[in-house]
């Protein structure tokens with residue numbers, strides 16, 4: 100038992116240490132090699148206390164995060180380097196989010212759990228704003244954060260284990276599609292698909308349309324600023340449209356998810372017999388054996404959004420409420436399955 104509580108405490112302390120050194124810009128100043136930076140200079144440059152900074156780095160170094168070349172002289176390790184902003188696999192956003200608001204909001208799970216309490220997510224109880232609104236006001240994008248929490252190469256199996264040619268000639272609309280990289284990969288891999296539209300919040304679309312975003316260069320891909328909580332733009336209303344929702348519904352309560360499904364349902368023209376397809380990518384939980392990763396993301400959904408990862412039965416019921424029938428479930432990996440649904 101002692102070792103279990105120790106490992107719980109260790110992860111909490113080390114995340115806290117990684118959060119504060121990252122917040123104070125320490126990873127940006129520590130060099131990658133050489134004799135290392137003297138902690139006195141490091142503290143001066145980052146406006147921190149010498150001894151306390153040295154102790155935080157010492158604690159992190161026991162995890163392989165930063166390394167002492169000589170007493171009080173620090174360099175990066177492979178584990179600490181991703182704390183830097185410009186690292187290609189930077190985890191800075193995730194560490195900052197988790198330390199500032201992600202983990203602290205767990206305290207409010209206590210209220211959320213109580214019978215009779217309203218459905219405001221623990222995150223909203225802590226900060227006063229929903230996580231969606233918080234993302235809209237902060238440098239961290241939801242998509243960026245989410246990619247770290249799941250895994251990065253989900254698109255490869257999604258493209259190979261499902262034959263997207265069945266949507267030849269159709270338009271795929273990626274609702275909450277972020278910078279468009281997922282849809283860009285689908286279109287590039289499947290030239291038979293006519294074209295694609297990424298709908299996301301205006302601030303996300305403004306960034307996605309920048310010429311520096313590779314997806315913006317694909318002439319079969321267009322971007323649309325919008326809100327999937329409201330009736331969808333009439334241009335999306337075609338019998339040849341396939342709606343794609345990747346890692347969207349698990350961040351919504353049942354009521355919120357049904358609202359999105361209802362808006363999609365309303366966009367599909369009456370009398371549509373072919374098409375009218377809906378593709379959802381999210382976890383399908385095996386309640387008897389959820390696995391640690393699914394359980395972790397489920398706790399995240401609950402504490403951040405007041406939402407959940409769903410079992411197959413819960414997906415069927417949710418889709419049914421939204422006007423769709425679940426036709427097929429294909430497991431892509433433990434954290435994501437592809438759910439194919441049709442109009443009811």
Ligand SMILES: C[S@@+](CC[C@H](N)C(=O)[O-])C[C@H]1O[C@@H](n2cnc3c(N)ncnc32)[C@H](O)[C@@H]1O
Pocket residue numbers: 231241242245246274275276277278281298299300303325326327328344345346347350
């Ligand atoms: C968890 S991310 C998923 C992004 C992408 N589908 C993926 O799998 O990487 C959720 C996305 O939904 C977008 N989003 C959140 N609320 C939205 C809304 N009301 N209307 C449109 N997009 C929204 C966010 O900006 C973000 O890009």
